[in-house]
Structures are given as C-alpha cells and as structure tokens.
Amino acid sequence: MTxxxxxxxxxxxxxxxxxxxxxxxxxxGTVHAVEDVSFAxxxxxxxxxxxxxxxxxTTLARMIALLYRPSAGTIAFDGRDVSTFSYRxxxxxxxxxxxxxxxxxxxxxxxxxxxxxxxxxxxxxRRGSRAERARSVRRLMEAVGLSxxxxxxxxxxxxxxxxxxxxxxxxxxLAPRLIIADEPVSALDVSVQSQVLNxxxxxxxxxxxxxxxxxxxxxxxxxxxxxxxxxxxxxxxxIAPRDALFATPAHPYTRALIxxxxxxxxxxxxxxxxxxxEPPSPIAPPPGCAFHARCPLAExxxxxxxxxxxxVGADHRAACHFAPRPSSGRI
Amino acid sequence: xTETAALAPAxxxxxxxxxxxLRHRLAVASAVVLILLIAAALAAPLVESALGVDATExxxxxxxxxxxxxxxxxxxxxxxDVLVRLLYGGRVSLFVALVTAFxxxxxxxLIGVVAxxxxxxxxxxxxxxxxxxxxxxxxxxxxxxxAVDPARVPILGALASDGDSGLxxxxxxxxxxxxxxxxxxxxxxxxxxxxxxxxxxxxxxGAGGPRIMATHILPNAVSPIVVATxxxxxxxxxxxxxxxxxxxxxxxxxxxxxxxLSNAQELIYxxxxxxxxxxxxxxxxxxxxxxxGDGLQDALDPRASRD
Amino acid sequence: MGRYIxxxxxxxxxxxxxxxxxxxxxxxxxxxDPIDIMVQADPNLTPADAAxxxxxxxxxxxxxxxxGNWLAAALGGDFGYSRVFNRPVIEVLLPxxxxxxxxxxxxxxxxxxxxxxxxxxxxxxxxxxxDYAINFAALAGISVPTFWLxxxxxxxxxxxxGVLPAGGVTSIEGGGLLDRARYLILPVLxxxxxxxxxxxxxxxxxxxxxxxxxxxxxxxxxxxPERRVILHHALRNALIPVVxxxxxxxxxxxxxxxxxxxxxxxxxxxxxxxxxxxxNDYNLxxxxxxxxxxxxLLSNLGADLVYAWLDPRISYHGERGx
Numbered sequence: 040m041t042x043x044x045x046x047x048x049x050x051x052x053x054x055x056x057x058x059x060x061x062x063x064x065x066x067x068g069t070v071h072a073v074e075d076v077s078f079a080x081x082x083x084x085x086x087x088x089x090x091x092x093x094x095x096x097t098t099l100a101r102m103i104a105l106l107y108r109p110s111a112g113t114i115a116f117d118g119r120d121v122s123t124f125s126y127r128x129x130x131x132x133x134x135x136x137x138x139x140x141x142x143x144x145x146x147x148x149x150x151x152x153x154x155x156x157x158x159x160x161x162x163x164x165r166r167g168s169r170a171e172r173a174r175s176v177r178r179l180m181e182a183v184g185l186s187x188x189x190x191x192x193x194x195x196x197x198x199x200x201x202x203x204x205x206x207x208x209x210x211x212x213l214a215p216r217l218i219i220a221d222e223p224v225s226a227l228d229v230s231v232q233s234q235v236l237n238x239x240x241x242x243x244x245x246x247x248x249x250x251x252x253x254x255x256x257x258x259x260x261x262x263x264x265x266x267x268x269x270x271x272x273x274x275x276x277x278i279a280p281r282d283a284l285f286a287t288p289a290h291p292y293t294r295a296l297i298x299x300x301x302x303x304x305x306x307x308x309x310x311x312x313x314x315x316x317e318p319p320s321p322i323a324p325p326p327g328c329a330f331h332a333r334c335p336l337a338e339x340x341x342x343x344x345x346x347x348x349x350x351v352g353a354d355h356r357a358a359c360h361f362a363p364r365p366s367s368g369r370i
Numbered sequence: 371x372t373e374t375a376a377l378a379p380a381x382x383x384x385x386x387x388x389x390x391x392l393r394h395r396l397a398v399a400s401a402v403v404l405i406l407l408i409a410a411a412l413a414a415p416l417v418e419s420a421l422g423v424d425a426t427e428x429x430x431x432x433x434x435x436x437x438x439x440x441x442x443x444x445x446x447x448x449x450x451d452v453l454v455r456l457l458y459g460g461r462v463s464l465f466v467a468l469v470t471a472f473x474x475x476x477x478x479x480l481i482g483v484v485a486x487x488x489x490x491x492x493x494x495x496x497x498x499x500x501x502x503x504x505x506x507x508x509x510x511x512x513x514x515x516x517a518v519d520p521a522r523v524p525i526l527g528a529l530a531s532d533g534d535s536g537l538x539x540x541x542x543x544x545x546x547x548x549x550x551x552x553x554x555x556x557x558x559x560x561x562x563x564x565x566x567x568x569x570x571x572x573x574x575x576g577a578g579g580p581r582i583m584a585t586h587i588l589p590n591a592v593s594p595i596v597v598a599t600x601x602x603x604x605x606x607x608x609x610x611x612x613x614x615x616x617x618x619x620x621x622x623x624x625x626x627x628x629x630x631l632s633n634a635q636e637l638i639y640x641x642x643x644x645x646x647x648x649x650x651x652x653x654x655x656x657x658x659x660x661x662x663g664d665g666l667q668d669a670l671d672p673r674a675s676r677d
Numbered sequence: 678m679g680r681y682i683x684x685x686x687x688x689x690x691x692x693x694x695x696x697x698x699x700x701x702x703x704x705x706x707x708x709x710d711p712i713d714i715m716v717q718a719d720p721n722l723t724p725a726d727a728a729x730x731x732x733x734x735x736x737x738x739x740x741x742x743x744x745g746n747w748l749a750a751a752l753g754g755d756f757g758y759s760r761v762f763n764r765p766v767i768e769v770l771l772p773x774x775x776x777x778x779x780x781x782x783x784x785x786x787x788x789x790x791x792x793x794x795x796x797x798x799x800x801x802x803x804x805x806x807x808d809y810a811i812n813f814a815a816l817a818g819i820s821v822p823t824f825w826l827x828x829x830x831x832x833x834x835x836x837x838x839g840v841l842p843a844g845g846v847t848s849i850e851g852g853g854l855l856d857r858a859r860y861l862i863l864p865v866l867x868x869x870x871x872x873x874x875x876x877x878x879x880x881x882x883x884x885x886x887x888x889x890x891x892x893x894x895x896x897x898x899x900x901x902p903e904r905r906v907i908l909h910h911a912l913r914n915a916l917i918p919v920v921x922x923x924x925x926x927x928x929x930x931x932x933x934x935x936x937x938x939x940x941x942x943x944x945x946x947x948x949x950x951x952x953x954x955x956x957n958d959y960n961l962x963x964x965x966x967x968x969x970x971x972x973x974l975l976s977n978l979g980a981d982l983v984y985a986w987l988d989p990r991i992s993y994h995g996e997r998g999x
Contacts, residue, residue, distance in 0.1 A: 104574050133576035145567035150589045159585075160575040209571070387725070422778045502692050505977055506996030507969035509932035510950050514966065517954060608822055612936060614952075615824050631825060642832050656820035664816070 043118030044079040045217055045249050046103065051076040051112035053098050057322065068322045069239035072098040074273040076112070082216060085250040085262040087244065087281075089296070090270035093318055098254045099143075099270070100221045104252060105129065105139045134164060137210035141222040143202035147194040153180075153205055154190040162210040179208040182245075183238060200231035207238065211246075219251045225260060236262055257300040261285065266354075269293050272318050272329035275348065281353035291334045328359070336361050384636020390669040397531060400658040410547070411464055412455035421451065426623065431609055434641050445636055446630075446644055452455035453455070456647055459625035462656070466541060467607045473545035474606075475599040480553025481585050485553070486560025497557070503549045512609060515543040516618035536621045552598045560590035601663035604656040611652050627652050682982065687980065697751075697963070701744050704959050725882035729877075757960030758853065761953065766964050769949070776846055777945035779857075780938070781930050783865045785992045788874025789872035789923070790870060803885060811877065818874020827940035833861060844942035864941045879922045880915070887915040905928055915955050917987045928973030966990045 053070045053073040071096040080086050086141055090096045101107045105121065109345055116132060123150065124132065137160075138144040147156055157176045161167065167175065177187040183204040200307040203223060203370045210218055220239070236259065242248060254260050262280065268278040277290040316333040319325055319366060328334070331341035340360055348356045349365055372411055392398060410417075421440065431450030431475050443452040485496040516539070562588065563569060572582050594626075614628025627648040634645035651672030709750070741742035750757065756766040791979055799811040847857050887893065896906045935947035946965065953962035 044639065101570070104570075106570055106573055108523055133574060136574070138571065138574045139528075141565045142567055148568040148590070151585075157579075159572065163572075163575050163577050206571075209575075331412040334650055335649065445722055452948055498688075502695070505692055505928075505970065505974045506696065507821075507928065507932050507966070510954070510966050510969050513935075513951065513954055514700065514707075514962075517708075518703055530886050553989050604820060608820075611822055611826060615770050631828070635828060638828060639836060642836070643826070645828050645832070649822055649828065652822045652825065653817075653820060656822070659822050660816050 042082075043115075045084075045117065046080040046251070047078075047080045047115045047118070048103065048327065049113050049115075051099065051102060051114070052110045053095075053102055053107060054110045058268065059118055069258055071320045071324050072321060073102065073109075074283050075151055075325070076270075076273075076275055078275065078278060080217070080249055080251060083243075083247045083249055083282045085252055085263055087254055087263045087264035088270055089254055089260055090256060091266060091318065093272075093321065094256075094270040095321075096270050097221055100138070100219050100251065100253050104136060104219050105132075111129045125227040128236075130164075134213040135216045136219065137205070137213065137215040137217075138221065139206045139210050139221045139223050141225055143199045143206065143226060144194075146206050147202055149194055151192060153197075156194070156205060157190075157209045157212060159331040160209060164213060166213075175212065176208075179211055180205075181213065181241070183208045184234075198231075199227050200235055203227065203235050205283065206322040207235075207242070211242065215245070215248070217249045217251065219253075221253045225255065232259070233262075237262065240341065257296060269296070272324065273321065276330065276359070277355075278348070279352070279357075283352060283355050285314065287352065287355075289351040289355065289362040290330075290359045291361075292330050293335075293357075373381050375431055377478055379466060381484075384447045389668050391665055395523065396661050396664035396670060397668075400661035400665070403654070404662065405462065408464060409657070411460035414422035415456060416459055417457055421454065426450065437642075440556060443647060444641075447633065447641070452644065452647060453480060455625050455630065456627075456651060457628045458641060458650065459630055460651060460655075462624060463607060463610060463618055463628070463652070464624045466537065466610050466626070467603050470541045470544045470548065470606050470610075471603045474548040475552050475595060478549035479556050479588070479595060479599075481549065482553040482556025482558075483560050487579065487583050488562050489561075493557070496553075499516055500550050503547060506545060506547070508609070509612065511512075511543050512543060513616065513618060513620060514614060516540070516613050536619060537624075540610055540613060540619050544606055547608075548602060548606060549600060550612050552595060553600050555594040559594055560587050563587050563590055574590070576610075597663055597667045600659060602668055604663070606660040607652060607656050607659070623642055682978075685978050685981070686691065687923070688882070689971075689978060692974060693967065693971060697748070697967055698744055698852050700963055700966050701747060702740060704963060705740060705743075707957060717900065730922050742767075759953070759958055761958040761961065766961050770946075770964065770968075771959060773944060773949045776943065777931075777934055777938070777947060780864055780943065780945055781927075781934055783861060783931075784868040784872060784930065785923075785927075787865055788869040788876055791869070791873045792876030792880055796877045797884055797904070797907070797915075799877070799881045800884035800888065800915075801907070805881050808881075812923070815874040815877040815881075818870045818877075820874075821870060823871065823936045824940055825869060827937060828872060828917060830863050830867060831940070844940075846944050860941075860943070864937050864943050867940070868937045872930065874925065876919070876923065880920050882916045884911065884915040887911045890914075911932040917984070921980045921984045924976055924983055925974035927979075928969075931969050931972050 051073055052075060055070040055072055057068045057070055067338060073146075073305070076095075076099055078086065088096045088099065098107065099183075102109050116135070121132070143315070152161075154173070154176050158172045158180055159336065161172045161175060166172065175331065176190060180187045181191065185204055185208070188198075194205070196203065206223075223239070224235050225236060239250070243250065250263070252263055253261070256264075264281045266278065266280050267284045268275050269284075269290065270276065271292050275289065277284065277293045284293065288297055319329050319332065325332075325342075327340075327342040327344055328346055333338040334341065336359075338360075344360070346358045346360050346362075348358045349362065349364070351357050382498065398515035405410055421442075427450065433449050435446060435449075438444070441451045441453065443456065445623055446452055446455065470648055481496050485493040485500075493599065497533070516536075558582075564582075566586075569582060569586050572586055577585075610619055610626070610656075611628030611631070614626045615632045617632060620629055630648040631645060634641070634648070681707055685917075700797070733817050747757070749885050758764070759766050760868050762769045766775075795811055801806045802808055831843050836840040842860050844860075846860055892912055893906065897903070931947070934945060935951055938945045938947035946968065950962065950965040950969065953965055
C-alpha cells in the first residue's frame with residue numbers, strides 16, 4: 040500500500056445559516072455553500088479548483104485550512120481524520136498546512152512591520168530565539184525576492200505584488216507541505232501575476248510543496264496545475280489531469296469555460312467569460328443538475344435527476360448525464 | 371530577481387491623522403486648554419508658595435474677601451484662598467476622572483473584545499449584561515452605590531479603611547457603570563475585524579484566541595477606544611462633581627470642585643462668587659474634553675481612508 | 678413582531694426583577710437600618726430591646742427571606758409603608774409623579790422646540806460661523822453641570838433680581854396654573870439646556886446625512902422649491918433617528934430630573950428618590966428606584982420599536998418623494 044495522500048476530503052458539506060438583520064431578525068434560510076466535495080491530493084501535487092464566484096471554492100479552501108468547521112464530511116491529512124485531532128494535534132498540523140489569500144490589502148495586519156508579520160508563525164510555534172527568527176525572516180524575504188532591508192517597513196508602503204510575496208514568505212515560515220492558495224493573483228495586475236506565479240512554481244520545485252490552488256482564470260490554471268477540479272454551485276462537476284481537462288472536457292460547464300476563455304497560454308488576463316445566465320441560488324438549490332438552466336444539452340432528466348461524478352477517462356471524472364463514458368468512445 | 375526599491379513611503383497613517391486633527395481649531399484649542407489646566411493643577415503647590423498662602427489655613431478674620439493681590443480670586447467662608455483651593459480641587463477632580471475613565475475603558479475593552487471575537491454564548495451573555503447596565507438609571511444608582519456603607523459589604527472590607535476621602539470608592543463605582551459605551555464599540559470593532567484576512571491568517575498559523583485578540587484585534591481597535599474614552603471623561607467629571615456636591619463623593623477636607631460647590635450653596639446670598647468659580651471650572655473642563663473627543667473622532671474616523 | 682415585543686417585555690421583567698434584588702441588597706448595606714436609627718434617637722433602648730425589635734420586624738432574617746417577603750407583597754400590590762411620610766408608598770408616589778411628568782413633559786417640548794429649528798438651520802449652512810456657534814452652544818449645553826446651572830439661575834433670577842421663586846411647586850397659598858407655571862420656569866430651563874444641546878447635535882447630524890442622499894438631489898433637480906425639498910422630503914427622513922434618540926433620552930431625563938428637582942425643591946419623583954435614599958426610607962426608595970429603572974427600560978424598548986417600525990419602510994421602499 041502506497042503512502043496515504045497528503046490530503047483527502049470526503050463528502051465535504053458546508054451550510055451557513057442566514058439571518059435577517061436588525062433586532063427583529065429571524066432565520067431566513069440556509070446557504071448551501073459546499074455540497075458533497077471529495078478529492079485527494081498527493082504530496083507535491085498541485086490541484087487547481089476552478090469556478091466562478093459563488094461556486095463555493097473559497098469556502099472549500101477555508102474548510103481545508105481548518106478555519107471553518109464542515110457541516111458534514113471528513114478531512115484527512117496523511118490518512119488521519121482531523122476530527123479526531125486534539126487541540127495540540129491541530130496546532131502541530133498547522134505547521135504543515137498554510138494559506139495565502141486573495142486580497143493583498145487585507146492579508147497583512149496594517150499595524151505590523153513586515154518583520155513581525157513574517158515572524159509571527161515562528162513566534163506562535165516558539166521557533167528559535169529572536170536572533171534566529173530575524174535570520175529566518177531575512178532568508179524568507181530573499182526566497183520570495185524581497186530585499187531584507189525592507190523588513191522594518193509597513194504593508195502600506197508596498198505594492199500589491201510585493202504584499203503577496205510577503206504573504207508567501209509568511210506561509211513558508213514553518214516549512215509547510217501544503218499551501219492553500221486562494222486566488223493569489225486575482226487581485227494583481229497582469230504584469231505582476233506571472234512574476235508571482237513563477238515564484239510559486241520555483242518554490243514548489245525547491246521545497247516539494249503541494250498546492251491547493253483556487254482560481255477562476257483558466258490561463259492561470261493551465262500554468263500551474265497538475266490536476267484540475269471544476270466547481271459549480273458547491274459541487275465538483277469535473278475533475279481531471281490538466282492536459283486531459285483542456286483536451287477533452289467532459290462537462291458542458293467546463294467546455295463553456297474553456298470556450299469563453301481567450302487563447303490560453305497567451306498571457307492575456309481576462310476573467311474567463313462565463314456562459315450566459317446566473318448560477319442557481321445557493322439558498323434554494325433546485326433539484327436535478329445545478330447547471331441545467333444554462334446547459335445547451337439539458338433535457339427533462341437533468342431537471343429532476345442530479346448527475347453524480349462518473350469516470351469518463353483515466354483519472355478523469357465528470358458529473359453529467361451526457362458525459363461520454365469510457366466505453367462509449369470519445370466526443 | 372530581488373527588488374531593492376520599495377515605493378517611497380507614503381505619509382504614515384499617524385501623520386495623516388495628526389493633520390486631520392489640526393484642522394479642527396476648536397479641538398486643538400481644547401487640547402491646549404486642557405494641557406494648561408492639567409499643568410496648572412499640577413502646579414498647585416507652586417502657586418501656593420508663590421502667593422505665600424496655605425490652602426488649608428483657616429483664617430476667620432479674612433472671610434469672604436474679594437479679589438486682591440494676595441488672593442486673586444478672594445477667600446472662602448473659612449478664609450482660605452479660593453484660587454489655590456480651586457487648583458487643588460482640580461487635581462483631585464482631574465485625577466479621579468482620568469483614572470476612572472481608564473478603568474472603565476479597560477473593563478469595557480475586555481468585555482467588548484471577548485464578546486465580539488468569541489461570539490456565540492459569550493457574546494449573548496455579555497451583551498445581555500451590558501444592555502442591562504445601560505438600562506439602569508445612572509444617577510439614582512450611583513447615589514445608592516455611593517451611600518452604601520462599605521463595612522457592611524461582605525467583600526469590600528478593605529475599601530472601608532480607605533481614609534475618609536472616598537477617592538477609591540468613587541473611582542470604583544463610576545467605573546462599574548461607565549464601561550458600557552466602550553464595550554459596545556469594541557465589540558463592534560471586534561466583530562468586523564475578526565473577518566479580516568490577517569486574522570484568518572493568524573488562525574491558520576495556529577494562533578489562539580487571546581493572542582489574536584491582543585495582537586491583531588485590539589491594536590486595530592484603538593481609535594474608537596480612544597475617542598469613546600475621551601468623550602467619557604466629561605461625563606465622569608460631571609458624575610463625580612454631582613456626587614461630591616451631594617456629599618457622597620470626595621469628602622472634605624480634600625477639596626474637589628464638586629464639594630466646593632456644596633459649601634457654596636448655602637452661602638449663595640453672601641458670596642455667589644464661591645459658587646461661580648468651581649462650577650465654571652467644571653464647565654470649562656467638560657467642554658474641553660467634549661470638543662477634544664469630537665475632534666479626535668473626526669480625525670480618527672474610520673469613514674475616512676483606512677488601511 | 679408580536680413575538681419580539683413579548684420577548685423584550687420578558688427581558689424587561691427579568692432586568693426589573695434582578696434589579697429589585699440588587700437594590701434591595703444594596704439598601705440593606707446602607708448605614709443605619711430603621712432600628713439603629715430608633716436606637717440613636719432613644720438612648721433608653723437597650724441592645725436587648727434593639728434585638729427584640731429587630732426580631733419583631735424580621736430584620737434579623739437572612740437577606741433572601743426578607744427579599745422574598747417583600748417580593749411577595751409587592752406582587753400583590755402592597756408596596757409597603759413609607760417610614761418618613763407615614764403613609765403607604767403608593768399614596769406618596771402618585772402626586773409626585775404628576776409633578777415630575779409636568780416638569781419632564783415641558784422640558785421635552787421646550788428642548789425639541791429649540792433643537793429642531795436650530796439643528797435644521799445649522800445643517801443647511803454647515804461649517805459657517807453660525808453653524809460653529811450653534812455647535813459650540815449645543816456642546817456647552819451638554820457639558821454644563823446641572824446643579825451649577827441651577828445655582829446660577831437661582832442666584833440670578835431669585836436672589837439678585839427676585840423675579841422668580843427659588844424653589845417649590847406652588848406658592849403657599851396654592852395657586853392656579855399661572856402660579857405653578859412661575860415655579861416651573863427655572864426647573865424647566867435647567868432641565869432643557871442639556872437636552873436641547875444633545876438634540877440639536879443629533880438633528881444637525883441626521884439632517885446633514887439626509888441632505889447628502891441622492892433623492893434630495895433628485896428632488897432639487899426636479900425643480901421643487903427648496904422649502905418643500907427641505908420640509909417635506911429631507912426633514913421627514915432626518916427625523917427618524919432623532920425620534921429614536923428622543924425616546925432613548927426619556928430615561929436619561931429621569932436621572933437629570935433628580936438633581937433639578939432637588940435643587941429647586943420641586944416635589945417630584947426625582948426629589949422623592951433622593952430624599953428617600955438619603956433618609957433610609959427603604960420601601961419608598963426601593964420603589965422609586967425600580968420605577969426609574971422601569972421608565973428607562975420601557976423607553977429603550979419604545980425606541981427600538983419605533984426604529985424598527987419606521988426603518989423597514991425606509992430601507993425597503995425608499996423615499997419616492999411623497
């Protein structure tokens with residue numbers, strides 16, 4: 040038996056209660072943010088999770104970062120279910136799993152110096168003396184391409200791209216094995232995006248990092264991912280190795296995303312144009328396939344029966360009634 | 371590829387705030403007035419020796435004198451110099467007000483940050499308590515609290531032996547009821563701050579609640595705390611002077627502006643000036659603190675650019 | 678909505694109940710219980726006598742038991758006997774209540790009558806000299822120590838100029854409305870100063886906020902006369918938060934009235950509260966304090982209800998220039 044996957048999630052669900060505002064507020068309903076998500080991630084692997092806003096990808100990322108407690112389902116690291124972890128176990132696990140955030144403005148405490156920000160994880164886990172921590176900070180800053188002389192500055196003195204680097208340095212401080220990157224370049228200028236992405240690639244090579252990479256831009260996904268999972272309305276609708284996904288997308292939504300994206304690999308950054316229409320309301324998800332309202336292939340069956348993830352190829356699964364099965368040949 | 375040049379540092383946030391504050395002329399004037407007041411109060415002994423008088427010396431032959439070179443504001447019913455007593459009284463009133471405001475701010479901050487950050491049951495319980503205290507009629511309650519004989523309270527035997535000046539007692543009872551505004555503000559700040567991504571980042575690093583509250587929430591909530599505390603000082607001065615006026619606060623012989631007025635009340639016919647000066651001092655100080663608070667609020671206003 | 682009100686009323690009752698216990702306990706800690714006072718007054722009473730009397734009145738029972746007795750009686754409508762006035766508490770309370778209502782009601786009217794126009798005018802010409810002056814005056818009003826203001830007014834109008842009485846509710850002969858009015862002038866003036874200051878600031882702030890709204894610009898762009906824009910559109914919306922504040926301050930006015938009434942020897946609830954506390958008249962003091970608490974709680978509830986009632990109308994429907 041091979042080593043257990045670095046990360047494995049099964050049947051992850053997250054519901055948020057919705058309350059009315061004001062002193063008279065009552066329960067209005069529940070937001071179904073994530074419904075029944077399962078996948079595995081091997082050490083050193085990069086899995087990209089793509090979807091439009093509201094697809095639940097950020098919620099998923101935060102659950103795996105142990106920021107939200109799942110409403111149902113399990114998360115396992117190295118084969119161990121985290122719900123069995125004690126408080127100490129979780130704190131130890133934190134060293135292995137770190138996160139970088141989308142908004143370079145919000146991710147750094149404006150009142151702390153860069154030195155303090157990057158050293159914070161070291162301080163929390165009591166790594167080394169002050170001098171050793173200072174050395175580590177310098178090393179980390181150089182690793183992300185920032186001059187250590189800037190350590191005494193404050194976040195507002197840096198550009199967006201630089202702030203993301205700081206966030207990356209902070210995430211590297213404890214030598215994690217998995218980094219959850221929640222749309223790390225979405226808020227950056229095009230010219231800066233590739234710099235940060237390349238930095239992430241370099242770090243991956245240098246440290247054998249696994250990435251759970253959340254994105255909505257297919258060009259970025261193409262650049263970074265080993266495998267891709269496509270999310271829609273809180274569910275994974277297709278998951279495949281990168282090349283297979285782009286070559287033979289099995290789900291109509293994936294196809295629409297690819298078709299709408301400008302020429303991949305050309306470096307043009309435009310958020311993938313999404314198919315016409317809007318995702319269904321997460322408060323009252325309709326029965327049947329969540330995509331049926333916008334799907335060119337939709338039939339009566341799609342309105343009532345929800346498709347499950349089925350194999351459509353080698354390590355390639357999709358949830359669509361019309362997805363080509365392995366036996367039925369290619370599209 | 372190492373970047374050696376960052377952007378030239380923009381004006382730090384502190385400088386921007388300072389400039390905004392300076393635009394409020396009244397607030398700046400108030401700040402100046404308060405600094406002068408505090409300086410004068412602290413300098414009471416100097417003034418005392420400069421004038422060659424003793425604040426506590428009773429001279430029944432020199433009662434109710436009008437302003438003169440020896441006594442710039444005249445003398446009171448016991449022949450004591452009014453100006454010097456006013457300054458000493460200012461010491462006490464200002465000291466009580468600042469210490470009480472600080473104590474109330476500490477209590478309110480602790481309650482507010484725990485309620486706002488933890489949420490859930492802690493929040494519900496703490497906010498119920500806060501709402502309950504807010505709902506109480508302050509002055510009547512303070513009067514009852516002040517009239518309580520500490521010897522009879524099971525746990526407070528220590529306070530009973532706090533001289534007769536009632537200083538500690540007044541600080542305690544006003545702080546006991548005065549923390550609610552700060553608590554609400556801090557809770558509001560904590561509620562919004564706990565969703566910030568740098569707080570989430572700290573959690574992913576394994577930081578526990580207390581560490582996050584201390585290093586991330588509170589430093590970013592300083593502005594509303596400062597404003598609320600400054601604005602509360604005025605109210606505290608008013609409460610203390612009312613209680614002292616009623617004989618329930620600072621006890622003579624320790625002078626406070628409030629108890630100077632209670633003496634003066636009976637003598638309103640003979641020497642109205644004695645009632646005028648202490649009240650004027652209270653009035654001026656409270657106005658100054660209120661203006662200062664207003665100016666600080668505008669300068670630190672989160673609606674203006676933040677982050 | 679009904680459930681919400683029921684919930685809040687329940688909370689009110691709970692707070693009231695908790696407060697009644699707290700105040701009962703606190704009053705027990707005030708120096709001198711009735712028997713001690715009797716002992717002080719009558720040197721012939723021996724400690725044995727005192728002990729017997731205490732047992733007779735049940736003053737040596739544990740706190741909980743005494744409180745329970747009081748509570749049971751109070752729930753049955755029996756609020757006890759006022760030691761100082763030698764009459765049932767209710768009989769003492771009701772006439773005083775009337776006086777206080779007159780005082781507070783008039784103060785409200787006066788302060789609103791001043792604050793509304795001044796606040797609106799100030800909002801219309803912000804940051805000019807007039808506005809600064811008004812803001813200064815309003816802040817001064819909030820900052821002035823009530824008891825000092827009362828003293829100064831007494832000195833000015835009674836002692837110096839002798840035009841107004843220094844205290845009391847009516848003249849000795851017990852006059853009619855006009856006579857009572859004379860006695861009300863100074864107390865109302867004192868009480869109104871602080872309220873007017875506070876209200877003015879709120880009206881100004883609320884009005885300025887409202888005038889910034891887009892629908893005001895729309896109304897102006899439609900060519901409506903300025904007067905109509907202000908009075909009809911802006912003011913109605915600006916007044917909503919003000920109504921809330923006014924309702925909230927009703928409770929605070931009660932506290933303020935305590936000092937004012939005491940300074941002017943005005944026989945209202947406030948003076949009664951103060952006198953009963955200082956006079957160790959436990960039953961009366963307890964009821965007075967609970968009454969003040971009840972007033973504050975109800976005014977908070979009222980303010981929340983008013984706000985909730987008015988607010989949804991604004992946020993969901995918007996102001997379409999009615």
